[in-house]
Amino acid sequence: MSEGEVRPLRLVVVDDHEVVRQGLVALLGRREAFQVVGEAGTAEEALSVVRRFRPDLVVMDVRLPDGSGIEACREIRAEMPEVRVIILTSYPDEEAVLSAIIAGASGYLLKQIRGRDLVNALEAVGRGESLLDPAVTEKVLERVRRIATGTYTDELAALTAQEQRILALVAEGKTNKEIASEVFLSDKTVKNYVSSILSKLNLERRAQAAAFVAKHRIPGSG
Secondary structure, eight states, rough: TTTOOOOOOOEEEEOOOHHHHHHHHHHHHHHHTEEEEEEESSSHHHHHHHHHHOSSEEEEEEEEEEEEHHHHHHHHHHHHHTEEEEESSSSOOHHHHHHHHHTTSSSSTTSSOOOHHHHHHHHHHHHHOOOOOOHHHHHHHHHHHHHSSOSSSSSHTSHHHHHHHHHHHHHHHHHHHHHHHTTTHHHHHHHHHHHHHHHHHTTTHHHHHHHHHHOOTTTTTO
């Protein structure tokens, strides 16, 4: 590679529908900015392929035959935090969006997106940006902001101001490293805060935290 030339982003595409998967591989594979290094049709295959190739980005469907793409995202991010995951789905499901954000996804996009916009979105995530489809972003983030800054249940009331702030940042799609920079703490301390938040909410995993937050709607918020 010559000096000044940018290395293409290495991608793994995960979707159980072969036609969709092949379409994404064809669309992205002919772009100089990307190199598709692997593909998978199940969550188990996805984990195996990602472990093998250690790509920069994973484009992941939510609904897979053997489980949730969000759970697969959580496992990938826990094991290989340098790998960014973009959830691509047909459904603008608020709870799934929230689950994806808390599971560590860098983006949540709808399959109705135009090819050019998908390319731009993946390039943005490759630069380290987080992004969500405008069709689902505002409702979800508004709910999270209100929950994370208020005391709507006994469990949420148990969170300290700092824990509430960190919960809000997690829900905005920020990584532990980005949160650490924003609140002037170490990555390890932020990880400990997340563990404390889950413990206080009587939850075992980040994805369960999303379901909890989604279930405890604020009165009058719909």
